[in-house]
Amino acid sequence: MSELATIIWVSLTFLAAGWIKGVVGMGLPTVAMGVLSLFLAPSAAAAMLVVPSLVTNIWQLLAGPAFGALLRRLATMMVAVFAGTILGIGVLTGHSASLASAALGAALALYGVVGLAAPRFTVPAKVEPWLSPLIGLITGLVTGATGVFVIPAVPYLSALGLAKEDLIQALGLSFTVSTVALACALGLSGQFQLSAASNSLLAVVPALAGMFIGQRIRSKLHPEAFRxxxxxGLVVLGAYMLARVLGTS
Incomplete structure (x- = not known):
């Protein structure tokens, strides 16, 4: 692929990924990893998404109304996410990344189907002190294995009974920590591709543009429509990940 074609492909990828993230508060790394991995190694694709992912997540995190309260509530989960990512990075940089991505895609799609068909899951406040760090550790391990940081963090956060904008901000917090943890883990493993990371600066503008458009759509959605x-979005993202892996196997 020529350099110009690569730039166009990367720009369109992050424009679409940013739009999805703007609407549902997530999806940028999933879409970006899926498309970029078609012509890049998984570790290189992960390095390329670090900068646009970090920028869009910080924007999402700081745009909400309850940063301090959410940070205090989810602090132990965030610490565990970081630790789990460091521990799980060997899968992404090894030879089992595609299998892990397929499993993640299936789990993501299944949760989305259950969420559409069944009553809402709720997490009792009394179990949060021990469940939050456990969920964070598992999320970190999955992040290290796949470069995608949605399971089980997204189902867990959506089960906490947060208001729409608080949920979006909580997702932004989780994704910001996961992005930083992924970059650190890739660096510690010696797999952080500086060329891909520097090229990812080109993806920031289309990612932000897509996210801005998506946020305008989200602001007009009723809470039930948003849910x-x-x-x-979970079903589509999960099915996409699973189909991509099966299609290349």
Whole structure:
């Protein structure tokens, strides 16, 4: 692929990924990893998404109304996410990344289907002190294995009963920590591709543009409509990941 074609492909990828993230509060790394991995090694694709992912996640994190309260509530989960990512990075940089991505895609799609068909899951406040760090550790391990940081963090956060904008901000917090942890883990493993990371600066503008457009759409959604599209987004993203792996096997 020529350099110009690569730039166009990367720009369109992050424009679409940013739009999805703007609407449902997630999806940028999933879409970006899926498309970029078609012509890049998984570790190189992960390095390329670090900068646009970090920028869009910080924007999402700081745009909400309850940063301090959410940070205090989810602090132990965030610490565990970081630790789990460091521990799980060997899968992404090894030879089992595609299998891990397929499993993640299946789990993501299944949760989305359950969320659309069943009553809402809720997490009792009394179990949060021990469940939050456990969920964070598992999320970190999955992040290290796949470069995607949505399971089980997204289902868990959506089960906490947060308001729409608080949920979006909580997702931004989780994704910001996961992005930083992924960059650190890739660096510690010697797999952080500086060329891909520097090239990812080109992806920031289309990612932000797509996210801005998506946020305008989200602001017009009723809470129930938002919840429905939230789970539809999970199904689509999971099915996409699974189909991509099966199609290349």
């Amino acid at each position: 429905r599209w939230f789970f539809i």
